[in-house]
Amino acid sequence: MRYFAGMPRFFLGWLLGLAGNAVGLILASLILPDDQFSIVLFSVSFFWAVLIFAILSAIFTWFVFKFLMRNAGSVVALTGLVSTFLALLLTSIISDGLDISGWGWIWGTLIVWICGMFIWLLPGPWRKFKKDERR
Helix, strand or coil: CHHHCCCCHHHHHHHHHHHHHHHHHHHHHHHCCCCCEEECCCCHHHHHHHHHHHHHHHHHHHHHHHHHHHHCHHHHHHHHHHHHHHHHHHHHHHCCCEEECCCHHHHHHHHHHHHHHHHCCCCCHHHCCCCCCCC
């Protein structure tokens, strides 16, 4: 893991999130019926959809977390779920690579969110936080 030493932790975390999102979208596409959740696997539109989803998910997670921490700290656990839904919604509107309808919104959101949460349990260099000695 020495080759990741110069890369910022937030970028490593984002790449890990990108991988988790890709796995979640693939699993949702494979598990759910095509009329509820469809994505054209391993095409250019798939990669664009994953990239758009990862960027939107990171942005929404930050905004929703800031909003919930200020207004309702007890529901912070829902941050990822709400962010995943919003990112799926906008990705399906922006991208040609993702089509969701009916129960696919609920089940797809849950599958992608669970994969995103599971992938964060992996240990690695993005987990090493140093204490700020200046405080």
